[in-house]
Amino acid sequence: MSTTRAANPILHLLARLGAAVLGTFAAVGRLTLFTLSTFRHMLTPPFYSREFFHALMNVGYLSLPVVGLTALFTGGALALQIYAGGARFSAEQVVPQIVALGVVRELGPVMVGLMMAARVTSSIAAEIATMKVTEQIDALVTLSTHPMKYLTAPRVLAGLLTVPFLVAVGDTVGVFGGWFVAIKSLDFNSATYLKNTIDFLEMPDIVSSLVKGAAFGVIATLMGCYFGMNSGRGAQGVGQATKSSVVAAAVLILAANFLLTQAFFAA
Amino acid sequence: MITLTDVHKSFGAKQILRGVNLTVERGESCVIIGGSGTGKSVMLKCILGLVTPDRGTITVDGEEVSASGDRDAFLARFGMLFQGAALFDSLPVWQNVAFRLLRGSLKRPRHEAREIAIEKLRRVGLSPDVADQFPAELSGGMQKRVGLARAIAADPEIIFFDEPTTGLDPIMAGVINELIREIVVEMGATALTITHDMTSVRAIADKVAMLHGGKIRWHGPVAEMDTANDPYLTQFITGSAHGPIETVR
Numbered sequence: 001m002s003t004t005r006a007a008n009p010i011l012h013l014l015a016r017l018g019a020a021v022l023g024t025f026a027a028v029g030r031l032t033l034f035t036l037s038t039f040r041h042m043l044t045p046p047f048y049s050r051e052f053f054h055a056l057m058n059v060g061y062l063s064l065p066v067v068g069l070t071a072l073f074t075g076g077a078l079a080l081q082i083y084a085g086g087a088r089f090s091a092e093q094v095v096p097q098i099v100a101l102g103v104v105r106e107l108g109p110v111m112v113g114l115m116m117a118a119r120v121t122s123s124i125a126a127e128i129a130t131m132k133v134t135e136q137i138d139a140l141v142t143l144s145t146h147p148m149k150y151l152t153a154p155r156v157l158a159g160l161l162t163v164p165f166l167v168a169v170g171d172t173v174g175v176f177g178g179w180f181v182a183i184k185s186l187d188f189n190s191a192t193y194l195k196n197t198i199d200f201l202e203m204p205d206i207v208s209s210l211v212k213g214a215a216f217g218v219i220a221t222l223m224g225c226y227f228g229m230n231s232g233r234g235a236q237g238v239g240q241a242t243k244s245s246v247v248a249a250a251v252l253i254l255a256a257n258f259l260l261t262q263a264f265f266a267a
Numbered sequence: 268m269i270t271l272t273d274v275h276k277s278f279g280a281k282q283i284l285r286g287v288n289l290t291v292e293r294g295e296s297c298v299i300i301g302g303s304g305t306g307k308s309v310m311l312k313c314i315l316g317l318v319t320p321d322r323g324t325i326t327v328d329g330e331e332v333s334a335s336g337d338r339d340a341f342l343a344r345f346g347m348l349f350q351g352a353a354l355f356d357s358l359p360v361w362q363n364v365a366f367r368l369l370r371g372s373l374k375r376p377r378h379e380a381r382e383i384a385i386e387k388l389r390r391v392g393l394s395p396d397v398a399d400q401f402p403a404e405l406s407g408g409m410q411k412r413v414g415l416a417r418a419i420a421a422d423p424e425i426i427f428f429d430e431p432t433t434g435l436d437p438i439m440a441g442v443i444n445e446l447i448r449e450i451v452v453e454m455g456a457t458a459l460t461i462t463h464d465m466t467s468v469r470a471i472a473d474k475v476a477m478l479h480g481g482k483i484r485w486h487g488p489v490a491e492m493d494t495a496n497d498p499y500l501t502q503f504i505t506g507s508a509h510g511p512i513e514t515v516r
Contacts, residue, residue: 142342144371
C-alpha cells in the first residue's frame, strides 16, 4: 500500500508530462495542417479579390503610421545609445554604420513584426473569432463559400506581400530617425552621415530584412486566422483567441528572426 | 426528400444524438421541437455537412450527404436562416442578401444581383433604402428579415430556419412566422425549422417532430400534436414544470 502511495505521485507527474508533450505535438500538427491548407487555398481558385484588397489596406496601408512612428523613435534612440556607448572607447564615429546595420538587419524587421502582431494579428483573431461565435463562419459554408479561401487566404497573402514593403519603409524611417538625431543633437555632418550609411550597407543586409518581413507577415496573419478559426465560445472565447494569437505571433516572430539571422549571417 | 437514419453524434463524452430517424417529404414544412441542448441545431448542421455524424446516414433525394461530390452544387439547394441572423458585419445589407449571387456557380452581374436583393428585401417587408445600410444599423427584427431574404435569395429547394423568432417581441415574431409560412408555400420549398416557440410551431408546421434524449420522441401532423398521448410532448407543449422531462430549478 505504501509503495503504491509513493509511486502514484511519480506516475501522476509522468502522466501530466506525457499529456503536455502529446498536447504540444497535436497543436504543432494542427497548426502545420492549417498552414498547408492556407497555402493550398492561396494557390487555387476561386480567388476573392475584394477580400484581398481589404486585407491589403488593413495589413499594409493602415499599418504605415504605426510602423513609421515606431521606426522613427527606435532609430533615434539607437543613435543616442550607440553614441553614448561608443564614447566609452572613442568610437562615436561609428553611429551611422551601426544604426544602419542595427535597423536594417534586426530592429526594423523585428519592430515591424511585433507591431503587426499587436495591430494586425489581434484584429484578425478578434474579427474571425467573433464571426465564429455569431455563426457567420457557418453561414459562409451554407452560402457555398470556403472560409479558408474567403477569410484566411486573402489575409495571409496580404501579409506575405505587404509586410516586406512595411519593413522597407520601417528601415528607411529608422535610419532617418538616427540621422535626424545625429545631425541635430550629436553634431554629425549630414552628408557624411548619409554617405557612411549608404557605403556600409550591403545587398544581403537589405535582402535579409525583406525576407524577414515576408516571414513575419505570414506568421502574424496566419496566427490571427488560426486562433480566430479555433476560438472557443462567447466573449471569453474571443478574448482568449485574441490573447493567444498575439502571444504566439510575437514568440514565433522572434524565433523565426533568430533562425533567419542564423541562416543569413551565421557563416 | 431528407432522410436521417440512426444518426449519432457526440462531443467528447457528451452524447447529443443517439440514433435519430426522421423523414421530411418534399414540399413539407417540418418543425423540430425540444428543450435547450437536446441537439436540434446539431441535427440541422449534420444535414448541411457542417458537423459530421459519428454514425448513421443522412440522404437528400437519395444521395448521401457525406458522399456528395460537388459541395457547391449540394449547398446551392439550401437556404438557411440562422438564430442570430449571422449577417456579415463588413458588408452592406444588399451584399449580404446577394452574397451567393455575387460569387460561385450562381454568380450574376453586380447590378442584377443588387436588383434581386432589393426584390427579396421587399418580399420580407423591408424598403429598398435598407439595402445600403450595414447590419449593425438594423434592429433585431430587421436583421432577421434580412437573414430571411438572404436565405431565399437564390430560390433554394430546401430552407432551414434555426430559432426564427428567438429574441423578437410577440408582434415581430408573428410577422416572421407569417413570412416564413407565405414564402415556403409560394416557393414550394421544403422547410425544416427548429424552435421552442409553440406559436411558431402552430403557424409554420405541417408536421412536428419532438427531439428528446437524442432521439425523435414523437413525429406527426401538427393537427394531432395536442391530442397525442405522449407525456413528454404534452409537458413540452403545455410548458409544465411537472412531468417526465427533468427541470432544473
